[in-house]
Amino acid sequence: MSKKKFISEVFKSGGTIGALSPSSSFLAEKMLKPIHFDTANCIVExxxxxxxxxxxxxxxxxSNAILLAFEINTSFYEELTKIEDKRLVVINDSAEKIEHYLDINHQKKADYVISSLPFAMIPDQVVDVILKNSFEVLSEKGKFIQFQYSLNALSKLKSIYRKVNINFTFLNLPPAFIFDCSK
Structure with missing residues (x-):
């Protein structure tokens, strides 16, 4: 998707897109660094x-893993459905419903949840449900990995997870904090 189309989607989104440009590859590398891909069977994005x-x-x-990718923006969802990979399930629904989608895809637990949700733009009660449901579906050694542009979500994450490590990258527009959360 072009930057022009991305920016157009930002303005049309009504506040559901929290970025001014797509995430950088530098941010992606830092977000994925905590994942043990050799043992991960189910990843949720x-x-x-x-x-x-x-x-x-x-x-x-x-090759045996599954990726459940949630995206509520219709244009982004349609772009994601063009990815041809049998391991990918693209879901045009709210992350609140993670349990339902794990169930219908025959997954008991998620090994990792990777989140780009703009918590500052989502009502608190919805964020609370997403965080609670995510914690519930994570495997015992699973991780919830979230990026944000501020530290505002830190206290919520610390109230749920036993351990929250914080990383940071300047090489993103805007620069971002990465929260690596463990049960």
Whole structure:
């Protein structure tokens, strides 16, 4: 997707897209660094957008793994459905419904949840449900990995997860914090 089309989607989104440009490959590398791809059987991606993380996940995932990619923006969803990979399931629905989609895809737990959701732009009660449901579906050694442009989500994440590591990259527009959360 072109930058021009991306920016057009940002303005049409009514606040559901929290970025001014697609995520950088530098941010993607830092987001995916905590993942043990050799043992990951089920990865969930929230806010797949233009597929920057999606493509990198598919490059690194083992051949038996599954990737459930949630995207509520219709244009982004349609672009993601063009990716031809049997391991990818693209979902045009809210991340709140993760349990339902794991169930219908015959997955008991997610090994990793990668999130690009703009928490600052989503109502608190929806964020709370997404975070609670994500915690519930994570495997015991699973991780929830989230990026944000501020530290505002830190207290929510710390209230749910035992361990929250923070990383940062300047090489993104805007620069971003990466939260690596463990049960």
């Amino acid at each position: 929230y806010g797949a957008g233009t597929g920057i993380f999606t493509h990198k996940l598919l490059e690194k995932m083992n």
